[in-house]
Amino acid sequence: MSADLFARLKEAAHPHWQAYVEHDFVRRLAAGRLPNAAFRFYLAQDYLFLIQFARAQALAVYKGRTLAEMRASKSALAAILDVELGLHVRLAAEWGLTPADLESAPEHAATVAYTRFVLDAGMAGDLLDLRVALAPCVLGYAEIAARIALEVRARPGHPQGAWVEDYAGEAYQAVAEAARAELGRLAEGALSPPRLRQLERLFAKACDLEAGFWQMALDAAAKDEP
Numbered sequence: 001m002s003a004d005l006f007a008r009l010k011e012a013a014h015p016h017w018q019a020y021v022e023h024d025f026v027r028r029l030a031a032g033r034l035p036n037a038a039f040r041f042y043l044a045q046d047y048l049f050l051i052q053f054a055r056a057q058a059l060a061v062y063k064g065r066t067l068a069e070m071r072a073s074k075s076a077l078a079a080i081l082d083v084e085l086g087l088h089v090r091l092a093a094e095w096g097l098t099p100a101d102l103e104s105a106p107e108h109a110a111t112v113a114y115t116r117f118v119l120d121a122g123m124a125g126d127l128l129d130l131r132v133a134l135a136p137c138v139l140g141y142a143e144i145a146a147r148i149a150l151e152v153r154a155r156p157g158h159p160q161g162a163w164v165e166d167y168a169g170e171a172y173q174a175v176a177e178a179a180r181a182e183l184g185r186l187a188e189g190a191l192s193p194p195r196l197r198q199l200e201r202l203f204a205k206a207c208d209l210e211a212g213f214w215q216m217a218l219d220a221a222a223k224d225e226p
């Protein structure tokens with residue numbers, strides 16, 4: 001019954017999910033009309049986000065009930081610390097951001113709100129709570145990128161083309177599929193109706209905070225316009 005918890009969460013939190021994955025930031029990015037300043041601001045905050053995401057994976061290692069769960073989270077932690085943060089620094093450099101810029105960026109309230117919400121959900125709850133709080137991040141980007149990839153590919157030289165391809169590519173789509181299956185496994189036999197309601201609220205809140213993250217970048221760029 002809980003085999004596809006993700007589908008149930010999306011359905012239950014439908015307006016929250018839609019507001020996140022079809023946010024103006026995403027639409028403008030897809031159309032090649034995102035202001036450069038908005039993407040640059042996003043990249044700097046996303047570097048800080050990824051550091052907190054690594055902490056969330058470390059917490060997931062601790063919250064694992066089986067060695068298999070602990071190992072899966074350990075691999076995700078290693079991937080973010082050893083590979084993805086480095087790729088992010090390289091992408092940011094292409095947008096004119098130095099490692100020093102990334103290190104010194106003050107964490108925006110929207111970044112703090114989202115990342116600490118996820119970490120608290122995991123600390124106060126179990127691995128399922130943590131994975132549900134992370135689902136909009138891990139699965140949302142896969143869905144967004146797959147949806148906008150065609151539009152982006154139709155514009156050669158699209159400014160965020162490489163960024164979209166990273167998430168739309170086979171490798172990341174497979175990671176997302178595995179995360180979706182893992183959600184289903186964790187939920188197996190664990191879903192009383194009140195527990196499901198609780199997870200739906202958690203998921204909806206994480207969607208709102210993801211949408212807030214996009215909005216933060218649009219607002220920051222609008223503020224800088226002459």
Ligand SMILES: Cc1ncc(C[n+]2csc(CCO)c2C)c(N)n1
Pocket residue numbers: 046049050053084136137138139141142210213
């Ligand atoms: C605000 C924000 N939300 C989600 C992602 C996407 N993301 C971050 S870590 C990760 C899993 C493995 O890479 C994914 C998909 C992001 N970059 N920034």
